[in-house]
Amino acid sequence: MDAAQFYKSFEEGFASSILPIGCKRLAGTQCKWKLAIPDGALYFSIATNPKSAGLLDLKLWPGEFRPVFDWQNGKGKWKVVTPLSIFEYADSSEKQHHSALRRQALGKYLQSGGTDQYGTLSQELAALGDQKQRIAGAWCYFVDTLDASEWGAWHGKMFTNYVRNFIGHAQQV
Numbered sequence: 228m229d230a231a232q233f234y235k236s237f238e239e240g241f242a243s244s245i246l247p248i249g250c251k252r253l254a255g256t257q258c259k260w261k262l263a264i265p266d267g268a269l270y271f272s273i274a275t276n277p278k279s280a281g282l283l284d285l286k287l288w289p290g291e292f293r294p295v296f297d298w299q300n301g302k303g304k305w306k307v308v309t310p311l312s313i314f315e316y317a318d319s320s321e322k323q324h325h326s327a328l329r330r331q332a333l334g335k336y337l338q339s340g341g342t343d344q345y346g347t348l349s350q351e352l353a354a355l356g357d358q359k360q361r362i363a364g365a366w367c368y369f370v371d372t373l374d375a376s377e378w379g380a381w382h383g384k385m386f387t388n389y390v391r392n393f394i395g396h397a398q399q400v
Contacts, residue, residue, distance in 0.1 A: 228369070230256075241386075242383065246386070247391075262390060267300030292378070296311045316389055321384075325381065332367075
């Protein structure tokens, strides 16, 4: 699956969520959304790993992407970009669902004859059962359009939940 196919399937899943009012998809081939909020804007985008976005044989590496989520506030030279974790307001079931999606894609990749030259994928697959595992900033894996669509739906739901909590927290401060 190349990057364009991944983005299309991810976006279909993401758009299936009830996104916050005012959330706009920005122009371009990469999936990127913006939501204007008081004192700035929240941005959510997906970065695919070029080594796995259709440039290498699937047997060498599963598809990978990394969600990029940040809050931008201020203007000009006073503009501040703060990276955020979409897991900040996630409960344990949402984190478990994230781990299940990673486990599903890695398992599918290894079962289809994908190689694990360095043993890192098998180690990661084994570690996904550990609830203390650090999730934020982790690469996410995909093998097919179903994986991409499910990741999109999960991130769409999480983005919506995050916005509600982020704005609610800001109003309390």
